[in-house]
Amino acid sequence: xxxxxxxxxxxxxxxxxxxxxxxxxxxxxxxxxxxxxxxxxxxxxxxxxxxxxxxxxxxxxxxxxxxxxxxxxxxxxxxxxxxxxxxxxxxxxxxxxxxxxxxxxxxxxxxxxxxxxxxx
Amino acid sequence: xxxxxxxxxxxxxxxxxxxxxxxxxxxxxxxxxxxxxxxxxxxxxxxxxxxxxxxxxxxxxxxxxxxxxxxxxxxxxxxxxxxxxxxxxxxxxxxxxxxxxxxxxxxxxxxxxxxxxxxxxxxxxxxxxxxxxxxxxxxxxxxxxxxxxxxxxxxxxxxxxxxxxxxxxxxxxxxxxxxxxxxxxxxxxxxxxxxxxxxxxxxxxxxxxxxxxxxxxxxxxxxxxxxxxxxxxxxxxxxxxxxxxxxxxxxxxxxxxxxxxxxxxxxxxxxxxxxxxxxxxxxxxxxxxxxxxxx
Numbered sequence: 321x322x323x324x325x326x327x328x329x330x331x332x333x334x335x336x337x338x339x340x341x342x343x344x345x346x347x348x349x350x351x352x353x354x355x356x357x358x359x360x361x362x363x364x365x366x367x368x369x370x371x372x373x374x375x376x377x378x379x380x381x382x383x384x385x386x387x388x389x390x391x392x393x394x395x396x397x398x399x400x401x402x403x404x405x406x407x408x409x410x411x412x413x414x415x416x417x418x419x420x421x422x423x424x425x426x427x428x429x430x431x432x433x434x435x436x437x438x439x440x
Numbered sequence: 441x442x443x444x445x446x447x448x449x450x451x452x453x454x455x456x457x458x459x460x461x462x463x464x465x466x467x468x469x470x471x472x473x474x475x476x477x478x479x480x481x482x483x484x485x486x487x488x489x490x491x492x493x494x495x496x497x498x499x500x501x502x503x504x505x506x507x508x509x510x511x512x513x514x515x516x517x518x519x520x521x522x523x524x525x526x527x528x529x530x531x532x533x534x535x536x537x538x539x540x541x542x543x544x545x546x547x548x549x550x551x552x553x554x555x556x557x558x559x560x561x562x563x564x565x566x567x568x569x570x571x572x573x574x575x576x577x578x579x580x581x582x583x584x585x586x587x588x589x590x591x592x593x594x595x596x597x598x599x600x601x602x603x604x605x606x607x608x609x610x611x612x613x614x615x616x617x618x619x620x621x622x623x624x625x626x627x628x629x630x631x632x633x634x635x636x637x638x639x640x641x642x643x644x645x646x647x648x649x650x651x652x653x654x655x656x657x658x659x660x661x662x663x664x665x666x667x668x669x670x671x672x673x674x675x676x677x678x679x680x681x682x683x684x685x686x687x688x689x690x691x692x693x694x695x696x697x698x699x700x701x702x703x704x705x706x707x708x709x710x711x712x713x714x715x716x717x718x719x720x721x722x723x724x725x726x727x728x729x730x731x732x733x734x735x
Contacts, residue, residue, distance in 0.1 A: 359514035423474035
């Protein structure tokens with residue numbers, strides 16, 4: 321049994337290629353442009369992270385906050401567009417959201433080192 | 441027997457099985473890297489204030505590697521889209537490009553970046569001897585600046601093999617080090633912000649008394665918490681890149697062509713799944729790059 325899409329009449333693309341073309345091939349042409357745009361945004365984000373290190377935002381912590389903000393934006397682009405999280409089904413969110421919360425908790429526990437500092 | 445739900449969604453999850461599978465795996469990967477990244481947070485917050493190393497890595501090379509990984513993420517998604525558009529030739533081109541990018545990334549990391557660190561040496565000076573090396577540490581200047589930073593380490597390379605031997609030999613009392621720019625001119629005000637283009641090593645060679653050295657090491661994991669966590673995270677990330685390359689390589693074999701001819705949608709789904717893994721590897725690097733190279 322094959323799940324492949326089998327349209328009844330042959331399109332031009334199908335005559336060229338022996339396998340079936342899904343109806344939404346157009347849809348993927350549009351997506352390719354989007355992926356190029358996301359890739360360009362990620363490259364721009366990388367350049368921005370490097371350049372902002374040359375600006376003094378008042379303290380080291382502020383510089384790190386700015387850098388992490390850019391990294392978070394880049395990460396969101398990858399997750400939403402490259403990993404298709406934008407169009408993904410709820411079943412994935414059911415376990416990815418708890419995972420994210422647990423990881424956030426892990427960071428929080430480690431950040432407690434700020435409160436109980438090792439003294440020399 | 442046909443494996444069920446390779447293409448058609450399974451009614452209870454609403455997704456074909458491999459997609460649920462890879463996402464469950466990625467959830468475990470989030471925990472794995474989350475543990476290591478939170479260890480970085482812990483080590484950094486727990487470090488003696490003002491002593492976390494800065495500017496020890498080559499930023500242009502790191503930036504180049506970041507760009508290469510982003511390019512490979514774009515090309516793997518193009519390879520998948522090519523299969524969706526039923527163009528196998530195009531798929532092969534983009535998959536080949538992805539493999540090329542991954543291999544260049546790994547080559548730069550293991551062939552250039554890591555080895556460049558292995559002959560670089562750092563000597564942490566005892567607190568009661570810091571004044572002797574003030575000319576190379578510039579702590580009075582840093583205190584005036586009020587940045588809360590101080591320098592206790594002198595870094596550079598051994599000018600001769602004898603100096604390396606002197607360091608290793610318990611009988612020897614002193615050794616020499618050719619200084620890095622930061623120790624050659626410790627009061628240069630632009631030491632504060634990271635140098636995008638690394639400054640060349642100075643010609644200044646100084647003698648260091650071994651009794652003044654609290655801890656000295658090449659830039660290997662034992663050098664400091666910084667390098668320990670750097671090698672751990674970038675090493676594990678490198679293993680992931682290698683794993684991705686192996687799977688990509690498998691999908692370039694004739695077996696993929698046969699699967700594509702039998703069931704193109706199944707083949708496209710395979711590439712979507714390995715692509716999801718690859719994007720995750722890119723995601724890890726998006727955070728690893730700034731925390732080790734820039735902050």
